[in-house]
Amino acid sequence: MATLDKYCYYFGEGNPSGPGAKLVLGGKGISLGVMTNMGLPVPPGFTISCPTCQAYILSGNKWPKGLEEELDTYIARLEKDLGKSFGSTEDPLLLSVRSGAAVSMPGMMDTVLNLGLNDAAVAGLAKKTGNERFAFDAYRRFIQMYGDVVLGCEHHDFEKILNALKAKYSIKGDTDMTVEHLKELIISYKEYVAKKTGAPFPQDPKTQLATGISAVFDSWNNPRAISYRRINKISAEVIGTGVTVMAMCFGNMGETSGTGVAFTRNASTGIKEIYGEFLTNAQGEDVVAGIRTPLQFSQMTTMGPMWAGISAQLVKIMETLEGYYKDMVDLEFTIEEGKLWMLQARAGKRTGAAMIQIALDLIKEGLITKEEALLRMDPAKLSEVLFPMFDKKAAKTVIGKGLNASPGAAVGQIVFHSDACCEWAAAGKKVILVREETTPEDIEGMVTAAGVLTVRGGLSSHAAVVARGMGRTAVVGAGCCHINMDNKTLTIGDRVYQEGDYLSIDGGNGEIYDGQVPTVDVEFGEGFNQIMAWADEYRTMKIRTNADNPADCAAARRFGCEGVGLCRTEHMFFEKERIGVVREMILAESFEVRSEALSRLLPFQQSDFEGIFRAMDGLPVNIRLLDPPLHEFLPHLEEVDYIKTHAKQIGITYEKYVSTIRSLHESNPMLGFRGVRLGVLYPEISEMQVRAIMQAAVVVQTEGVVCLPEIMIPVLFSDKEMARLKELVTRIAKEVMDAEGVVVKFKCGTMIELPRACLVADQIAEHAEYFSFGTNDLTQTTFGISRDDGSKFIPAYQENGILPTDPFATIDQDGVGQLMKLAVEKGRSVRPGMSVGICGEQGGDPDSAVFLCKLGLSYVSCSPFRVPGARLATAQAAIKVMQEEKK
Structure with a gap:
């Protein structure tokens, strides 16, 4: 691997540009540089490049030579620009260390905020700001986030400690904690860290920064990031995330501070309206985690002159960013004591319906051409316009996840056999067929099922292929599921479901939900038809x-x-009135008998x-x-009663029936007696x-x-x-x-x-x-x-x-x-x-x-x-x- 000439890039200064820039700076680094050069209020900072992370990973998680020295140079630049010192116990420079890959992977990698605090610095911060509660709130947040991301402590253990303190003092919300509560919480947190790691919580800011950066590098290969890249087919050739190191701005300094996320257009419908949420006296993770109910962006104008001014400033910034990106923009912001800071901007994620509406509007507004609109669209998201969807407002309990084999939302009572599926559906019930894996004999059950859930199989397995062909929602390869056919139970985690219990499955993301989640129908209209017409032109x-x-x-x-x-003709053979005749044809001992069955x-x-x-x-x-081997049409040897009955009906012995099944068994059916080979040997x-x-x-x-x-x-x-x-x-x-x-x-x-x-x-x-x-x-x-x-x-x-x-x-x-x-x-x-x-x-x-x-x-x-x-x-x-x- 070639030696890198440069590891770090100060926001907006000498940053790479052009199509390959994202592979160097990552999406977040690019956006912060762009906004800085636009003159928008961005906290000063720098980006450690994606290739630096790649070098770290490929060398066995070791920093490349020279990175530490270059990092010191850039920290010194930050200190000079802000008039603060990193590690100071009187006026400390605190940092945000965030991931930012070349391909958007929201929420998949790690972040550390408030980095640089320790027992001495928190006191200095309290004195400098005159806001003791803010300082200790920032410290408890840092211990929890650093403990989770860097030290391997469990996030839920910190939450248990926090909840225990709230219960002890009958505290409802985080913002209700006093300085004394926060100090007690910090002591408990540090005790937990020491017990969990065998060492005190790190007090050296430089060590915190180095280990924090490494942890963000490491998060490139955490399980959820790996899964996200696999599911979204992000090339394995794209390796590593950028790391932004920027001065902290604080939304938790009181009622004139806050944090939020906003979209320049409605991400659900595509309508041109500002769509966002924010919280006062909070930091970014509070909005994402849902700890408190956020306010709508539109409420900002009603909260007094200061907030109305912030709202107007944000609206103007949104217009500027939309003009630059020529797309709907998703942005993150923080307000620190009445001062607005921009933390990120990117093309926003959207629903299929919004994707269509936004593309049409951007063309009308002259921002993009038809070709650009078509190239931006995600073909897979068009399925959202065709299939029912779960109501986004409905509460959902995710209990498991598999492969998103066939899109749509399915809700029903679970059954474990194709025959039961048909019977229950005939009685007017919505059912989900749950199987280890499906076979061609399950076709009737799949036809009548609202959805299919399998333990095994990939995206081109029988269940997946047939479900997509029939427009049935399907989640396959859900290894989290365990079926007991004897008891007719499905176990997912610590939950046990009996036949007839309700489940909901999302074929769009592979998630499995407890109970009945409400669905909504999505109809495609003029916008969909227009996009399709343009596509057909090209x-x-x-x-x-x-x-x-x-x-x-x-x-x-x-x-x-x-x-x-x-058109697969074998699928036509499995219906009830036909399968017996097909089996009679296969079992025939003479050309005449076979021809009669045919x-x-x-x-x-x-x-x-x-x-x-x-x-x-x-x-x-x-x-x-006819394509599949003949044995696929015959019953399993375990179906003794059926074989005896059918053998009697067609006039052969049970032993002959069983002998034929065994003789047609193939070690590798995919490469066996199938397809044209059937036509050559049995032309009839x-x-x-x-x-x-x-x-x-x-x-x-x-x-x-x-x-x-x-x-x-x-x-x-x-x-x-x-x-x-x-x-x-x-x-x-x-x-x-x-x-x-x-x-x-x-x-x-x-x-x-x-x-x-x-x-x-x-x-x-x-x-x-x-x-x-x-x-x-x-x-x-x-x-x-x-x-x-x-x-x-x-x-x-x-x-x-x-x-x-x-x-x-x-x-x-x-x-x-x-x-x-x-x-x-x-x-x-x-x-x-x-x-x-x-x-x-x-x-x-x-x-x-x-x-x-x-x-x-x-x-x-x-x-x-x-x-x-x-x-x-x-x-x-x-x-x-x-x-x-x-x-």
């Missing part, structure tokens, strides 16, 4: 949907899809396709022939499916529906497989069309999901009329990682920088992406301009969109509720590619 790829039934097709079409990119399945399949074709009138429908299965597709197309076409079926062969690795199935498809299609005297325009293509298929794509393209990348399986077979089991270690790989992102969420461009590039080039060398799409869940991922756009894909396909986000993401990708080309 995007070069079409958007299709992964849908297996007419309802999902209709939903996706409402959201603007342009066809079905993946003839009974055909009407079901045909009916399904008719509904889908009607819903997608005029749009292409890409239908994948594929023939039935093709006949059902074509007969459905003929029926709806005679109704006036424009039907454009695409028949896709899965899991092939050879042109010979493709040639054989292409002949089957063409033959059956011709038979149906000749018999009915109707011509249906159809295509036959393949899903590219194995590395070998990419390598011989030109050979396959001799027979396949289109390609569709199945990137879930292509990722599995390229990495040699199961998408369901990978969740056990992929997060750790991300944390350790081995994987920058989860490859099942974002396309691995260096490996999987190169195979895709090769397949596109080879395929189109044989069939120029052939349609190439993607139907893996990565197709809806904004971070993959630019790569797919450069690849020249014809379309991306995603679950219905991700269609709007995909429309926006592909528009952003097209704009970025266009901008790159202009350069």
Whole structure:
């Protein structure tokens, strides 16, 4: 690692600028420098750079050579500017030490305020300010924060001590504590620290500062920061936080002091109105922690001339900052005895609805262009406009957390089996299906459930994929949950839930709440439609949907899809009236018996396709022939009663039934007897499916529906497989069309999901009329990682920088992406301009969109509720590619 020339940057002086500045100073350091140069009231200070933190981490948590000396220089500069001395016992300079990464990570890392106080300095501060209560209040705050962040003492232990003192003296609020109460509290705090750490509370300010800075560096790798980066897909290549060291300003000096947070526009609705809260006689953590009920920003003007003047000053500053950022700004401020100080400014977090409204307003105000508006928007946040949301005003008790697999808010009574889910839902109950993990047999339960909660599985697991496809809220991989199927109980922490108890789950953030949390419906209107129209102007790829039934097709079409990119025919087999016939077909000992069972399945399949074709009138429908291995359709060996009953119904012995189940068991089903291999060995299965597709197309076409079926062969690795199935498809299609005297325009293509298929794509393209990348399986077979089991270690790989992102969420461009590039080039060398799409869940991922756009894909396909986000993401990708080309 190269030696750094400079570690610290005084606010506004010689600070880096340009696109890479945030990687040096972090967001907070940039904002403080900007505000200083604007002449806004910012406490003097400096930023220790993000690369300094990176050097610290990479050297095993050691300060880089020269940092200590440079720090002394900058502290001396602060002392000179303020006329105070750090470590003085008469007029001490106190410091705020705060984190500030290049990527906004609110609340994830640590802060230490009031640093520099000790037993002697607190007395000097009291004398200098003439405010003894303020001085000792600042000291008790410092001991608690430093003890928690630096010394490893438990925050809740400090709270216990504080609450015990309040109870002892019948004190209601923190501001009601007298000087004597605070002195007693400080003694108790120091006693606790000494007992916990085995050493007295540190009295040397220089030691406090060094250890405080190191603690903020260390907080880059605390569990919540790691989780935040993983969840928000912040690249592992971004390492380290900046640290701002600035003079303390005190909002806890009495009723002419205070602290607050404000937004220049309403962060919930996007309306252009100041939206904020503040507290008098408080420091910043009081607002965040909710210790006291804050006042609304609008109340400031009613509190007397001084506060009205502060309000007017803040409004003017907000206008200045909005003009600079050309966006809604989130700012933090402190008032010290009537003097306003600005502590931070940044583009504010907002809801999906606010994101749309703010973008539209900024365009109208001439601050940004359409392109800038589209590039700023978060495609994932569009889901907030489509799904129900929990009422933000409602009280919530978070009891656990998993992976945010499918957005929305779900409230219901928990059940542990798919059958119970169907029964309870039929009785009019809202239910949440709770499983260790879901299987294809859970499909009916998932259809009827309000939400799905699983203990295991990743973001591309069965539960996640199917839930997204159906628009069901889902939280998966919730390892905090423990299911006892015998007792039908769910344990989360110290809470035990019986079947029928209520839970609420948030598929947007993965949180699990106790009981019933109220929800609100969010409707999208003109603003949403306008953003989508603009996105459609720019995007070069079409958007299709992964849908297996007419309802999902209709939903996706409402959201603007342009066809079905993946219809999974196996999902149609699991309904109650069909699964028995499917099993009879699998268990058949002769071609005749198998064909008879298939003839009974055909009407079901045909009916399904008719509904889908009607819903997608005029749009292409890409239908994948049977993909999973046959054993997935058979019951588990433990289901003895069912097996005996069904065996008797179909005329075979129990032993034969069990023998077939065992014979079809596979050690690695993902790489086993599935997909095209079923069609090669049992062509009658594929023939039935093709006949059902074509007969459905003929029926709806005679109704006036424009039907454009695409028949896709899965899991092939050879042109010979493709040639054989292409002949089957063409033959059956011709038979149906000749018999009915109707011509249906159809295509036959393949899903590219194995590395070998990419390598011989030109050979396959001799027979396949289109390609569709199945990137879930292509990722599995390229990495040699199961998408369901990978969740056990992929997060750790991300944390350790081995994987920058989860490859099942974002396309691995260096490996999987190169195979895709090769397949596109080879395929189109044989069939120029052939349609190439993607139907893996990565197709809806904004971070993959630019790569797919450069690849020249014809379309991306995603679950219905991700269609709007995909429309926006592909528009952003097209704009970025266009901008790159202009350069």
